[in-house]
Amino acid sequence: MQSSELVRQFMNCFNQLNVYDISPVFETNMPGFHHHPSLGIVENHRNFCHHGYYAQTLIISEHTGSHVDAPVHCHGEKATIDQLPIDCLIGPYKKYDLVNYALEAGKPVGIDILREVEERDHFSVQAGDIVLIDFGWDQYYKPDAGGKERDWWGKNEPGLTSEVCQYFYESGIKAIGADTPGVDICMVNGEILSAPGHAEYFLPNKILIMEGFSRMNQAPATGIFMALPLKIKNGSGSPIRPILLAYE
Template identity: 80%
Template sequence: MKSTDVIHDFMNCLNQLKAYDISPTFETNMPGFHNHPSLGIVENHRNFCHHGYYAQTLIISEHTGSHVDAPVHCHGEQATIDQLPVDCLMGPYKKYDLASFAPEAGKPVELQIIKEIEKRDEFSVQAGDIVLIDFGWDKYYKPDSSGSEREWWGKNEPGLTNEVCKYFSEAGIKAIGADTPGVDICMLDGKILSAPGHVEYFLPNNILIMEGFSRMSQAPAIGIFMALPLKIKNGSGSPIRPILLA
């Protein structure tokens, strides 16, 4: 088959899929993991009145908004973001919708619940999959609020048990992401209670961690995940624009 035919067939398939944007809007002082610097935007840095064109300046962390952690983030000798393949965040996804289980901050989700969701939604995790955990946590993401209400999302999350992280790691998944500030991290009032994926099961095994998603509930349980990290020299991670195709 000619390459032009392959491209044509690919575009025909792609055009039959709906794209779901699961990233928050990047804005000044947006909520995030409480220990990380927030985003600042110089809104009028270049403007039509003074410069003849419009451009903003961003002061941003590698771990702002929807972003990916490179293995080096928690393990100094592991790969940096610029050393990862360009397609490291492309592949089939399986979404675990936890809304009906009402997860709570400081209480990690157990393997039994993960298995129940697989049975309910009729899928199983496979090698090369990108796992998405929809905790329903984006309801606590409130960039327009102030004080403790604004900061709550970045200091509290359910996380995953050791058994869940081990289960996904042994399945050979490619990456894992969630609508919380830390995916596997169990955190209450800013105190980290456990982080098995960051420490043992995901990053040390080159399973990338993505954080800060939103509106995953709109998408089906199975589809295609696509995102591109910036090629930051020696980067510990990168902001991304994740989309689901289904």
């Protein structure tokens, strides 16, 4: 088959899919994991009046907004972001919709809940999948709020049990992401109670962790996940623009 025919068939399939943007807007002082520096934007740094063109300057962490953690982030001998293959964040996704479970910060989600969701939404996790956990936590992401209300999202999350992290590891998943600041991290008021995925099951085993998603509730349970990290030399991670492609 000629390449032009393959391209035509690919675009025919692509045009039948709905595209869902699950990233927040990147803006100055946006909420994030409380230990990481926030984003700063020098607005109008180059402007038409003084320079003849418009451009802003960004001062940004590798772990700002929707982003991916490279294995080196928590394990110094592991791969940096520029060493990962270009398609490391492209693949089929399975989404666990936990919005109606009334989750609480500091109480990790167990395997029983995930099994219920798999049965309810008629899917199972396969090798090479990208797992998405919709905790419903983006309801607490409030960049326009002030003080403790604005900072709460970056200091609190339910997380995942060690049993859940082991289940995903043994399933052979490619990556995992969520609408919380730490996915597997169980945290209350900035105190980390557990982080089995970061420490043992995910990053040490080249399973990438993505954090800071939003509006995943708009997309169906299964489809295609796509995001590209920046090729940052010796990077511990990178901001990304994640999208979901799905047929309904």
